[in-house]
Amino acid sequence: MPKKTKSASPTSSSTTLALSDLHIHLSALEKEHQSLLKQIKRKRTELNNFVEQMRSLATEIFQKATPSFKKMADLDQEIHALFNEIFTTRKFGKQTKKSIESLYLNLQMTGIISPKSAHEEDEEDSELDELFENPEAEENETNRNRHQYWDSQQEIQSTSASRTEDSRKIRQTFLKLAEIFHPDKVQDSETHKSHTEIMKEINKAYQEGDLARLLEIERQHQLGETIDNSSEDDVTRRCTNLEKQNEILKTQYEKLKQELRLAKNTPEGAMVSDSRKAAKQGIDSTGIMLKQLESQINIIADIRDFIKDFREQKITIKDFLAGPPSLRSMREEMMEELLEEMMEEFGGVIIF
Known part of the structure; x- marks a missing residue:
């Protein structure tokens, strides 16, 4: 008889130990669950x-x-109309005509x-194309656009599947x-009211x-169910459900981070x-x-007048082929900026 008592004791101890481990695991899963919910809420709010x-x-x-864009659009139409009038009403030599078109x-x-x-x-459109024809550049651009298209399609398909x-x-x-x-589905008025909310x-x-x-509402419902904490099966089942939910929550959190990152990388986000x-x-x-827009409008208006x-x-x-004064000043400013950058790169000293 004593031998039987001793043999039963380890079995009881191992069961208690298994349940204890499950309870610790369940507690960790519940903490992780709550932490994920808070992270998701913060990220969604952000x-x-x-x-x-x-x-x-x-x-x-x-x-x-809007008023500035309207002015720019009106000036744009005026400039196109002026060039169209110049080409249709004035006669130029072939080289002069090409220079004006350029x-x-x-x-x-x-x-x-x-x-x-x-x-x-x-015929004249083809002459314009000849002036700036560069088959190699066009081929490179086509290949680049093709790669960009496929990259974007893959990203869209991946996002769509997700x-x-x-x-x-x-x-x-x-x-x-x-x-x-x-x-x-319920008759009781109190339960009906609760379920409605x-x-x-x-x-x-x-x-x-x-x-x-949605998962949190489901989990709250599960917590309301009768679960025997001394039952290894019941605790294991709750751990399994929490593990699945936590994995889903982790995925959702990563998706929210990705959406925020994509939003920040758009022109509007920048x-x-x-x-x-x-x-x-x-x-x-x-x-x-708005000041920059007004400055651009003034430059375009000067070009229109020119x-x-x-x-x-x-x-x-x-004088016309030399370009508008405003454009010449812009070129000079760009050259000055380029020289300044070169000076900085060479430590402020350029040796001739």
């Missing part, structure tokens, strides 16, 4: 705030800059005016919770794609970041941008 700042800044810039195309290529054909005659999987999980969890908490939360989380919140930095230094970045003077034959062909 993403929503950043997107709202992007919208707000874009709206502000649009409202303030000047016109240069204004387009530098972004001062919008791209547009000098005129619609196929979102489809997330949508599937969200829908599955939503349907499961709707089956549990639908108010029409829970369903509001479930619907809100589903509409916002908040998988973390504007928000620059605006924040400027605001810390007491600088009105929007005001500076072309108008040529149309009215107030300046010679030689």
Whole structure:
């Protein structure tokens, strides 16, 4: 008999030890779960705030800059109309005509005016193409565009597949919770009222794609179930469920980080970041941008007047081909900046 008592003791001890380990593991999983929920909530709030700042800044810039953009668009149309009138009403030698076309195309290529054909005659358009023909560059550009296209397609497909999987999980969890908490499935008025409020939360989380919140509602429901903490099977089942949920939450957290990173890398996101930095230094970045726009408008207006003077034959062909004074001053400034950069690279000393 004593031998039997001794042999039973280790078995009882090992069961207690196994349960103890499971309880420790369960406690760690629950802490990790709560930590992930907090991280997701913070990251979602950060993403929503950043997107709202992007919208707000874009709206502000649009409202303030619209009159300036309208002026630039009107000037752009005027310049194209002036060149069209020059080409159709004045006669030039072949070389002079090519030089004027080159000047016109240069204004387009530098972004001062919008791209547009000098005129619609196929023969003359082909002459313009010949002036700037570079088959090797075109081939390189085509290859580069092709690579960019495939890279973007792969990124889109990867993102799309990821979102489809997330949508599937969200829908599955939503349907499961709707089956549990639908108010029409209960008769008791108090339970009906409670389930109605829970369903509001479930619907809100589903509409916002908040998988973390749906999982938390599911977990709260599971905690309300009768689970025997002394049962190894029950504790193991809870650990397994938590492990699965935590993996899903980790994936969601990484997705939110990626969305925020992508938002910050957009032109609009970069504007928000620059605006924040400027605001810390007491600088009105929007005001500076509007001043820059006004400066550009003045330059384009000078170019318009210069072309108008040529149309009215107030300046010679030689002066016209030399380009507008505003453009010449811009070139001089660019050369000065280039020289300054060279001086810095060579330690401030250039040996001739």
